[in-house]
Amino acid sequence: MRTTLKRKAKKVDVELLTRFDAAAWAEYEGVYENSWKPEEGDPALLRSFAEQEGAAGRIRLAIARHDGKAVAAQFWTVENGIAYIHKLSHLEEHKNLSAGTTLSAALFEHVMDTDKVDLIDFGTGNDPYKRDWMEVDRPRYRLDCLNPGQAQAWPALAKRIITRLARGGTES
Incomplete structure (x- = not known):
C-alpha cells in the first residue's frame, strides 16, 4: 500500500472538501455513474443528505483528478468521533492511477489527524479492498x-x- 502511494500519488490531484460544493458533487456523481458501481438507488436523496451533512460541517468529499478530469471520488461523513465511509468509486479506465487508494489515504490522514476520529467505519460488505485498510474486521449480524x-x-x-x-x- 505504501509503495503504491509513493509511486502513484503524484499522478492525481486531490481536492478534499469539508463543505458541500455543487460542482464537486457533480464530479462525484459523474465518476459514480461511470464506475463499476451499481446504479445509485436515489441520487436526489443522497445529494440532499450530502447537502445537509455539508451544512452541519460533517461532510468529507474528496475528488481525484488526472489532467483536470475527475477519475475517483469518495463521500464520507464525520460525527461523534467516527468517520463513516458512504460511497467511493473510480473510473475503471484510470484504474492504473490508483486514484482511489490515493483518495483513501488523504481522507484517512484528514479524519485521523484533523478530525481526531476514534473509528473509521467502512460499513457492511466484504469487499477485499477494505481489508487493506483495516486493522480489525468487526463482523455484523x-x-x-x-x-x-x-x-x-x-x-x-x-x-x-x-x-x-x-x-x-x-x-x-
Whole structure:
C-alpha cells in the first residue's frame, strides 16, 4: 500500500472538501455513474443528505483528478468521533492511477489527524479492498424476526425455506 502511494500519488490531484460544493458533487456523481458501481438507488436523496451533512460541517468529499478530469471520488461523513465511509468509486479506465487508494489515504490522514476520529467505519460488505485498510474486521449480524402468525411475514418465510431447501437443508 505504501509503495503504491509513493509511486502513484503524484499522478492525481486531490481536492478534499469539508463543505458541500455543487460542482464537486457533480464530479462525484459523474465518476459514480461511470464506475463499476451499481446504479445509485436515489441520487436526489443522497445529494440532499450530502447537502445537509455539508451544512452541519460533517461532510468529507474528496475528488481525484488526472489532467483536470475527475477519475475517483469518495463521500464520507464525520460525527461523534467516527468517520463513516458512504460511497467511493473510480473510473475503471484510470484504474492504473490508483486514484482511489490515493483518495483513501488523504481522507484517512484528514479524519485521523484533523478530525481526531476514534473509528473509521467502512460499513457492511466484504469487499477485499477494505481489508487493506483495516486493522480489525468487526463482523455484523442481522437478525430478522418473522412471526408466522402474520400473513405479511409469509413471503419472507417462504423465501427462507426455499433457500434452505435449495442448499440441501443446511443452515447458513
